[in-house]
Amino acid sequence: MRDEDSRNLILAIVLSVIVFVGWTYFYAAPQAQREADLAAQQQAAQAVDPARPNLPLPSDGGVAPGAPTQTVAPGTNLPATREAAIAAAPRIPISTPSKEGSINLRGARIDDLILKDYQETTDPDSDPIVLLSPSNSANPYYAEFGWVGGGEVPGGLPDSQTVWQTNDEALTPATPVTLTFVNEAGLTFERTITVDEDALFTVEDRVLNETGAPVTLYPYGLVSRHGVPNVMGYFVLHEGFIGVLGEEGLQEWGYDDVAEAERLSANVTGESWAAETGGWVGITDKYWATAIVPDQDTAFTGRFTSEASGGSPVFQADALGAARTLAAGEELVSTKRLFAGAKEVDVVDGYAEAFDIRQFDLLIDWGWFYFITKPMFYALDFFFTMFGNFGVAILIVTVILKLFFLPLANKSYASMAKMKAVQPEMMAIRDRYGDDRMKQQQELMELYKREKINPVAGCWPVLIQIPVFFALYKVLFVTIEMRHAPFFGWIQDLAAPDPTSIFNLFGLIPWETPALLTVGIWPILMGVTMFVQMKMNPEPPDPVQKAVFTWMPVIFTFMLASFPAGLVIYWAWNNLLSVLQQGFIMRRHGVKIELWDNIKKMLGAGRAAAKG
CATH class of the missing domain: 2.70.98.90 (Beta-galactosidase; Chain A, domain 5)
Structure with a gap:
């Protein structure tokens, strides 16, 4: 049986991938339903009382019914510009x-x-x-x-x-x-x-x-x-x-x-x-x-x-x-x-x-999540009126959301910390019962019950973040207040992607990078914070899982590079707060933070591969 902590982390990653890759299609109505709606609308059109006149749509688009249709004869020259049309x-x-x-x-x-x-x-x-x-x-x-x-x-x-x-x-x-x-x-x-x-x-x-x-x-x-x-x-x-x-x-x-x-x-x-x-x-x-x-x-x-x-x-x-x-x-x-x-x-x-x-x-x-999206906008707009910067408003709202969900997040991180503390016992159970997966499961459940551990608690921080992500993405994407809203430095439009790219050394090399290679400073910062958050946990023993966790921050960095800069700033800032919160709780429960050990192992493996 796989380690429960690894299973939870994989589930969290899958949920995150769903957010970034699949959520666009979540808004698309099923094609069959759309066709049914279309048919119903056409039937409604035919059912309108024929005694009521309809507005026709003649060639100049909107002439009052009964008026002669104004057509343009072949060869007639229309005004070349909008200004000429207005002047005519x-x-x-x-x-x-x-x-x-x-x-x-x-x-x-x-x-x-x-x-x-x-x-x-x-x-x-x-x-x-x-x-x-x-x-x-x-x-x-x-x-x-x-x-x-x-x-x-x-x-x-x-x-x-x-x-x-x-x-x-x-x-x-x-x-x-x-x-x-x-x-x-x-x-x-x-x-x-x-x-x-x-x-x-x-x-x-x-x-x-x-x-x-x-x-x-x-x-x-x-x-x-x-x-x-x-x-x-x-x-x-x-x-x-x-x-x-x-x-x-x-x-x-x-x-x-x-x-x-x-x-x-x-x-x-x-x-x-x-x-x-x-x-x-x-x-x-x-x-x-x-x-x-x-x-x-x-x-x-x-x-x-x-x-x-x-x-x-x-x-x-x-x-x-x-x-x-x-x-x-x-x-x-x-x-x-x-x-x-x-x-x-x-x-x-x-x-x-x-x-x-x-x-x-x-x-x-506002989309299907109207009840979340609109309050999110009002929260951002409130702090914008105070500080005059929507980027700062995003940072403040993220902190407030963290505080609001603090009790639940603390329980989740505490349960994760306890799970890390009993990892030696979990490994012993797996070794003791070998291929008897049912007995392994029974013993692990007893261990969780005895130590008061919730095995799915690690998913809650990600699950909480998903609706917030939806709401913030929608606000950044559709509200005109976010259009051309600057942050600091090179971010002059929070609703547009970070314009810098590591592949031209952030503008030092005079080369306009293709869209797929435009990976800016903020997406990289987001990837670094995700990397740190993952490396705080013990590395999974399974090599496939280990490779997935190692490359996931890189994949997400490229994925988020095309997203609005405001959303990437939120994600990076949220990751940083999560790292600080998780580190504090792990120390409080006496659980070792694996960050530096994992980085040393990764660097050592890299040097060994280079020599080989």
């Missing part, structure tokens, strides 16, 4: 502390938005993040609001080519803008847009009916994106369509999913659905998102669509409100909101609470 239409500027851009008066689209607080790289002079762009630019991405007609509308509805009028000069947090359009039959459309200092636009649409006949209208809002954007493709991160719809709650669909299904739809409050009110639909990237938030007290149908246009797909998330009949001389109002910006935790949570937006905090991909 009449506009009203948007200016806030965090954003700049413009509203396109042709179609009244919000299609030009730059996030001033965020750059493409850690270089402060790099370009700011461009979120939204016009339909005739290279990467169209925009939001649109309007009305769908429930039948023929006298004079027609404003569409993507309608030029709205305004007397306002700019949209700012202090100055809303009002756009107007009057059709030939006497329908007056008025749109008031307000913006706050962060990421929320409020769109209030008014219609005055002076046609002399009743008109039925459906309010809508949409975000449209042309072409397939570059996505990171990690299972731990959702990029694509997102929304909270009806009884199904959170919906997350990739671009490919929607393109294959052609239309996924969920009716939030329609008579045939008996679902809840509230919800939203949108498109999310890792750090940025756009989302349409209808009135949370009224019915709407949420939908995700894809349609080919000019050889490129056009993706759209839209929300269609319930029918509103407007008698002659009456006025109706529809209010919707647009989130367009960085997914800052405090901002997103603030909107969810202020406007009672159902599950809006899930716009940030």
Whole structure:
């Protein structure tokens, strides 16, 4: 029978490997379940009341229903740059502390938005993040609001080519803008847009009916994106369509999913659905998102669509409100909101609470371990506000977690220390009973019982660390607060891998190392602390186990080299604290620390191999 201490250590290593290698796939839903969900969504799309109009997805991506489709004739030259596309239409500027851009008066689209607080790289002079762009630019991405007609509308509805009028000069947090359009039959459309200092636009649409006949209208809002954007493709991160719809709650669909299904739809409050009110639909990237938030007290149908246009797909998330009949001389109002910006935790949570937006905090991909991940973020953010450095916050939170789990960890290490103390007796039992494995097991159990040893206690420190690892990895990976957050020295982005490499002597040699050979200082420090922790224990007699334990720190060093630097710093710091804690407990129980003896043996074996 193998030594119990060695078995426990092997189990701990296996669990750790599962964390690093297998955990990404843990987040991937089984393919069969995804296919079942997809089929259910398609059935739901077909079940939507045909009397309710749907928003089509024409070639320019989001033209109001009933309007003529605007196509580009062969040979037509589109603007070569985003700047040229913006200059080609009449506009009203948007200016806030965090954003700049413009509203396109042709179609009244919000299609030009730059996030001033965020750059493409850690270089402060790099370009700011461009979120939204016009339909005739290279990467169209925009939001649109309007009305769908429930039948023929006298004079027609404003569409993507309608030029709205305004007397306002700019949209700012202090100055809303009002756009107007009057059709030939006497329908007056008025749109008031307000913006706050962060990421929320409020769109209030008014219609005055002076046609002399009743008109039925459906309010809508949409975000449209042309072409397939570059996505990171990690299972731990959702990029694509997102929304909270009806009884199904959170919906997350990739671009490919929607393109294959052609239309996924969920009716939030329609008579045939008996679902809840509230919800939203949108498109999310890792750090940025756009989302349409209808009135949370009224019915709407949420939908995700894809349609080919000019050889490129056009993706759209839209929300269609319930029918509103407007008698002659009456006025109706529809209010919707647009989130367009960085997914800052405090901002997103603030909107969810202020406007009672159902599950809006899930716009940030907290993952299945939401109940651990989000508190972990708040803990890190708390210490960041105190010390101004997320790296320091990681170190402090690690210490606090160590203190919190100290009683359990102490019992584990104490049990491990007792097991080391009785190792001679364990070896004697193994020698005494030879191949009688059942008798060996009985005698070992009696020994554990007599000495009050828990043989699996050594696994607890690793088991405790796994959920913490999950939570910290998720926080570092998905929260924008960690993006480009510096530590000290060469670590200028805790969410990115350590940029140094031992294979070019940490930059002394002018050679850009391949990704597989980029093993930085912090991964090496992590490997050293893991090596020290393993060498504190007696070496296993089995040569295979001995080789595994010797090479495991090296393997983990290469594995963690590609992980966010913040996570590697946490792991190295946690290892160091564990070494100190384990050494203190071993001395307290009178157990010899094998570190130096094991290192001497390893060096001696190395010298012998070199001479041989």
